Amino acid sequence: MGAKEKVVEGNSHEDQLFNLPCECIQLFFPTRKCFINRSTNRKNLHQLEDMEERGLDPNFVEQGLQFCHHVYKTSKPKTIPRGHVVTGRLLANLVETYVDMIRSGGVPCMENAVLALTQIENSGTVLEATDRYMELMDQKLELPTETLQELLGIHAKCEEGALQDFMTCAFKDDKQQFQAELMRALDQKEEAYCRKNELESSKRCKALLMQLSK
Incomplete structure (x- = not known):
């Protein structure tokens, strides 16, 4: 061109x-x-890479x-509509998306490429934030807790940390679709920790009862 x-x-x-x-x-x-x-020269084009x-x-x-x-x-830093800055990794994914479109005979479409990129990046960010939540919980939580409220307090702090990480790395989640997905995942993890806490509490109580009965 x-x-x-x-x-x-x-x-x-x-x-x-x-x-x-x-x-x-x-x-x-x-x-x-x-x-x-x-x-x-044209005669050397076939060996250009070497x-x-x-x-x-x-x-x-x-x-x-x-x-x-x-x-x-x-x-200047690459951006997409509405001023979102495109990092090197995002730009590489965009280029791959354009190349795939061209190879398939289509015309690169910014809107479609951004949608695909949003799905790829934010899905990974949700997983990373969920892993971060579990990492924080395992560091701060010692099962069983004295009360359920104690566990919920620790959960709230770890959830806040995971959400901050997500907000820092999230890419163009304008409708908060992926943020809602993250919160659902953290709710499921919270329920799992509550069940585990109940199980550990039950084990400790049974052991204490056996000791007192003797």
Whole structure:
């Protein structure tokens, strides 16, 4: 694609297919700067990945250096609509999503890519926050507790810590869908700890009764 993407006039299906990628580039990349140069002779293209830098066209190497300098000087943190910052890991996932779309014959769609990325990232964040909750509970909780209220107090503090971790790492959970999923998971873990607490309390009481009966 050249420095200025040009659309063709016409309403045929072929014209629309040709224009769509150009229009998408103009829409999502309002500021563009292209660096165009041939890397080497055509006869060497088949071994391009194995070539050393001295085998490349000097003009191409120079253009590559200028390109890197331009990126380092002008680039800003990547964002998606509504200003969400895209980290390196998120950007890599976005690129993979775009490539998969292109390979399947489709046109990269920012909205669909963000939805897929949200699902991948936040599902992992929910699991990490749940693991963090269990880690905190195991550190602070000694079963059985004297009262149920004591256990619930420890649960509340650990839940708060896990939720803070989730909020720090959550990606575009605007509708709090994944936060609600996390809270359901923590409620289930709380019930499990309560059942375990009851079991341990019962064991201790039975052992004490046996000792007193003797």
